[in-house]
Amino acid sequence: MTSHLFCPKCGRASEGGLCTQCLIKHFNLIEYPSILELEICPTCEACFAGGRWTKYQDYADAVTPTIMSQLNIHPDANDVRIALKPPLSDGRTSKIHVRVDAVVQGMGVFKEFDVEVRIKKRACDRCCRIARGYYEGIVQVRASGRILTEMERHASEKIAHMVIKQIQDISRNAFISDIKHLKEGMDIYVGAIRAGRQISKAIIDKFGGSFSEASKLVGNRDGKNVYRISFAVRIPKLMPGDIISLKDRAIQITGSRKKVTGMDLRTGARFISDAKSLKGVKLLCHESDAEETILTMVQDDEIQILDPDSYKPMILPKPPFLKAESGDEILVVKTGEGVFVLPEKKG
Ligand SMILES: [Zn+2]
Ligand SMILES: [Zn+2]
Numbered sequence: 555m556t557s558h559l560f561c562p563k564c565g566r567a568s569e570g571g572l573c574t575q576c577l578i579k580h581f582n583l584i585e586y587p588s589i590l591e592l593e594i595c596p597t598c599e600a601c602f603a604g605g606r607w608t609k610y611q612d613y614a615d616a617v618t619p620t621i622m623s624q625l626n627i628h629p630d631a632n633d634v635r636i637a638l639k640p641p642l643s644d645g646r647t648s649k650i651h652v653r654v655d656a657v658v659q660g661m662g663v664f665k666e667f668d669v670e671v672r673i674k675k676r677a678c679d680r681c682c683r684i685a686r687g688y689y690e691g692i693v694q695v696r697a698s699g700r701i702l703t704e705m706e707r708h709a710s711e712k713i714a715h716m717v718i719k720q721i722q723d724i725s726r727n728a729f730i731s732d733i734k735h736l737k738e739g740m741d742i743y744v745g746a747i748r749a750g751r752q753i754s755k756a757i758i759d760k761f762g763g764s765f766s767e768a769s770k771l772v773g774n775r776d777g778k779n780v781y782r783i784s785f786a787v788r789i790p791k792l793m794p795g796d797i798i799s800l801k802d803r804a805i806q807i808t809g810s811r812k813k814v815t816g817m818d819l820r821t822g823a824r825f826i827s828d829a830k831s832l833k834g835v836k837l838l839c840h841e842s843d844a845e846e847t848i849l850t851m852v853q854d855d856e857i858q859i860l861d862p863d864s865y866k867p868m869i870l871p872k873p874p875f876l877k878a879e880s881g882d883e884i885l886v887v888k889t890g891e892g893v894f895v896l897p898e899k900k901g
Contacts, residue, residue: 574659583665584654585626590671592620595678607678609723617671621652631656631663680726680745689731689743691750691783695757696739699791706761706789707740713756714742718749725749747783754785761789762811762829790814790829795841798832799891806841806896819894822874838889844896849884852876857895862886870895 561573593602601616610616727746809815816825845862
């Protein structure tokens with residue numbers, strides 16, 4: 555004898571228990587709170603969704619994950635799709651229309667409802683840390699054997715902000731909590747070690763030099779040791795534009811990294827050397843110390859100029875790179891080892 559099973563609700567034949575139609579009819583696809591909360595940081599507009607803060611392009615992008623995390627969808631539902639209409643467009647409380655589509659036992663089911671979304675302002679983890687002056691790394695920018703110049707300070711600061719901008723989306727702790735200017739250099743405090751390392755790299759990419767890392771145990775958080783890392787960035791002593799004295803040569807530096815390049819101001823010859831072998835070299839001046847003066851006479855191997863301070867004529871050997879003619883203005887530097895004509899700047 556064959557046994558026939560019937561749906562207890564409608565009496566139709568079924569495999570046992572409710573038939574698919576009745577199952578779908580009584581299936582509770584979704585449970586949701588009467589009010590959904592959307593937490594937004596008032597400072598940076600990051601949204602708290604799914605247990606963490608994320609920065610979205612706008613509210614509409616934030617609403618979906620936030621609502622997803624607060625809806626309770628039946629575990630037997632497959633291929634769940636959620637559509638929201640209209641997405642929130644401002645920071646006020648508003649009603650949102652939700653439609654959830656899913657597949658249950660091979661049948662498509664859906665539920666539509668309106669739900670109130672309440673915007674709550676709360677400072678995010680990142681903004682709280684910035685406000686507290688939190689930091690994990692210090693980038694200490696110094697120059698070897700001299701004080702960091704204004705230009706180098708300015709450029710390092712700009713580099714630091716640029717690096718942060720590039721990585722802040724992937725590293726939420728990538729922020730600058732403070733910049734301290736000291737007599738000899740500057741300290742950049744950053745919220746993430748990774749940011750400190752990238753900033754250090756970018757600074758030596760620009761100026762040459764090197765950096766080293768040192769870590770210091772500063773405490774314990776959730777059973778884990780917390781370290782702070784200091785990045786000692788050393789910019790080379792020689793800078794482009796420096797004029798140095800080297801075995802009775804006067805060299806104008808054009809590049810200063812591992813290799814130092816320049817030009818001999820007497821012969822016009824190209825100069826190249828290892829940075830290491832130039833340690834302790836004598837610095838005469840910088841090209842920004844140059845003064846303008848008049849070229850009064852040009853001969854085969856001599857020129858006459860007016861001393862820029864006393865206006866007295868003086869004779870110099872003619873540098874091979876000199877293109878100016880008598881009557882032109884030229885740039886000269888007066889150093890302890892003589893007066894030198896500088897080549898014209900290109901561009
Ligand atoms: Zn039934
Ligand atoms: Zn924030």
